[in-house]
Amino acid sequence: MLYGHGDDGYRYGREIVADFSTNVYGGGEPAGLKEHVFSQWTSVNRYPEVLAESFRDEVAAFHGLSPEQVLVCNGTAEAIYLIAQVFSQARTVIAIPTFSEYEDAGRLHGHRVSFVDWQMLKKKAAFIQGAPADLFFLCNPNNPTGDVLSVAAIRNWLQAHPDTVLVLDEAYMAFTRATQSAVSLLGEFPNLIILRSLTKTFAIPGLRLGYVLASAALIDRLTRVKYPWSVNSLSVEAGKFILRHFEKILPPVAQMLTEKQVFVEALSRLGGLEVGESHTHYFLVRMVSRSAADLKGFLMEQHGILIRDAANFRSLSAGHFRVATLSPEKNQLLIQALRTWTKNG
Secondary structure: OOOOOOOOHHHOOOOOOEEOOOOOOOOOOOOOHHHHHHHOHHHHHOOOOOOOHHHHHHHHHHHOOOHHHEEEEOHHHHHHHHHHHHOOOOEEEEEEOOOOHHHHHHHHOOOEEEEEEHHHOOOOOOOOOOOOOOEEEEEOOOOOOOOOOOHHHHHHHHHHOOOOEEEEEOOOHHHOOOOOOOHHHOOOOOOEEEEEEOOOOOOOHHHOOEEEEOOHHHHHHHHOOOOOOOOOHHHHHHHHHHHHOHHHHOOOHHHHHHHHHHHHHHHHOOOOEEEOOOOOOEEEEEEOOOOHHHHHHHHHHHHOEEOEEOOOOOOOOOOEEEEEOOOHHHHHHHHHHHHHHHHHO
């Protein structure tokens, strides 16, 4: 799916006053990052490292792994397509609703794709019923719902399915306090692949930077199909800066989640909206009787506000949309606009 994701405001040709459509941290990039990246500008006069090796080594040290267990990618999207290519023709299960690229990448490479309801994951220890699977894609915390699974639940699943590779997308791990990363499980389970992203947490989606953590054997398979120079020199430098200052530049998650709760309560009082439970700063909303596409058009045309029409997430309805918590002032803009929408409905 080339289009249909969030943050498509560039297609409207007008100023966006408040962008709720993307899960990226709304507070902007960390202090000092822009200056550091610009100071490295002369690096663009040379080809970048073939596999972003210097950043790969720092990622490995950061997670307590060997460099052979890390593959740096042009965002997690590249990683998803590499995995789908390596496991061409696989029997693949995807927990839905979730990021569409898992399915798109799988179908591009001939996967036999089936689905499991994300809500059932916490109720059934097995997760996958019926025929065995080669791959299982799971986003944790999930996009678009903000739901989470514990590390203990993931360990139980890995133990129960040793012949299935779990692709665990942790792109939004920094936005929750309700679970933790499963990186600690990599030493126990050779059937685990973890995807990590720096672009959402540190507000640099335009730089495209992520990485894969897995066994050396799985990383070797992915590396064999990866094209060279996919990560540019400035992205490598941005990644180094982020890891070297990681704890100091993390978004204020506790504050964001507190503001999210205030936001959710205000939306719930409007009437005609069902706000989904979430453990992250983003969450789903369902309109009981109207379409998210119509609402998105109204908000852009009348208020310069962008939301994520979530109807194209498999298993969601035409009334679903996703929003991410921004500043209290911007949150209030959406609340007021929705109040107008509901009165006119």
